[in-house]
Amino acid sequence: MTAATDYTLAELCIVAASQAFANEGEVLATGIGVIPRLAASLAMKTTNPDLMMTDSEAWMLSEPNPIGSRSEDFVPATESWMGFSRIFDNVWSGKRHAMLGPTQIDKYGQSNTSALGGTYEQPKVMMLGARGFPGNSISHPNSFFVPSHNTRVFMDGECDFVSSIGYNPARLPRGHSLDDIDIRLVVTDLCVMDFGGPDHQVRLVSLHPGISAEQVQENTGYEVHIPGEVPPTAAPTLEQLSIIAAMDPHNQRAHQIKDNPPGDRS
């Protein structure tokens, strides 16, 4: 297990994000986007072989598919049908962990995928819609990946539209406790965070090499709980880098973070 010295920030984020799935056991890992999908793939190939993944279409796989076009003779390791209607049976059973990239994440961990600015009747910017975020957020653990950590994503105040439930006492449904809500890792281009601070406050877990806690706080629109000692995010190992390269043969990961910076920015 030799730590690499030459790796990109995208690869660092993939390895950090794969930690979200390491101890999950036999659940469906859904990583939307290249970095979350590679994170789930890496976890399935290393720390958690019991993980389940789909081909992002309609089949469950016993081995993750490499991303992008594959050779004519490639045979996916299909193990069952898993169409969209069946995904909801899985979601509502709780045996899933999704990693997604919303447009806004507020101090409660509530997220927004739907609309920005204006009024709800006439938003300034209409986006996707709530998608499956409401159901995901109340049914199973979720993590976030944010390729550009800034105060537009981690904004002051509450999300313009709350697509997913967070640790907001004012919105807590009757009969539920804040502990029922399970937001795990928030992996960004600056750091890894979680909601393990006092009263579910967002907390700095690790800093990417060359990034300071002050930078994280400056780029977050609300107070981040910063423990006395914050470790650096672990560098990828050579083994991890080679698995990532095999899972992403067309190097789509190079286009996920602006300018594809190196992992160590010190």
Place this chain on the structure above:
Amino acid sequence: MDKQMSAAQVVAQLRDGMTIGIGGWGPRRKPMALVREILRSELRDLTIVSYGGADVGMLCAAGKVKKVVFAFVSLDFIPLEPYFRQARQSAAIEVMEIDEGMMLLGLRAAAWGVPFIPTEVGLGTDIITKNPAIKVIDSPYDDKEWVAMPALPLDASLIHVDRADKRGVCQIAGPDHYMDDWFARAADKTYVSCDELVSTDYFHDPAQARMVHWERSATTGVVPIPGGAHPSSCSPLYGFDVPHFKAYVASAREEAGFAGYCEQFLGASEEEYQQNVGGLEAIRAIELPTY
């Protein structure tokens, strides 16, 4: 029983103000030829229930829509649907924004004839605060509150399938039938366009019959339209038309807008449309997407 109809005959059955469900998912297996026939009609004030793609965008752009019931409207590889955005950002439409799974529950409730299905989904989010029509209720069995997802009954559903026989046995041969079985069951009338009309004995092979997801009694009309899902996909027959969708998205930034898109492509009939997009052979040659 022979349920064959033309697209024009389907649209003649629809009325202003109806609630219409549209099958498929984003850019995948949408009954676009039937949608185009609505674009050519005088219909208006429709409520559209859809896992939305260009079906929703085009109907909004053409002024056919009063309200959209949606969890997303997206072309997937192009995340934002340009004409749906325009409609929202100009307050041209009403919306009922729900979770993807809530839509499934609403269709199931309608299909089963129950007024609602209880769920946790939506609690703590703006799905509840922005939809006063969706009630949060007490449970007779525990001390929690639950979302009572209301039934989403449809006056009509429009669906595209790979194959059907004239009696309305419909086969979806692609890997996912999405929620189309529930759209068929939730609707008063279900109109299905198909890429291939087959004889009934086609389904005597159990491997073919296994890909039939609802009974023919849930199918009202069958409209044979080869290539009728274009520019969306109809796996495994053809993929979605990436250059066409890019041209469609680009049209939203041009002065002529959707009228310009229609001028270039829509035509007075599906035959004209297919000529304008390069013909059926070109549609059938579009590669399937790789995920």
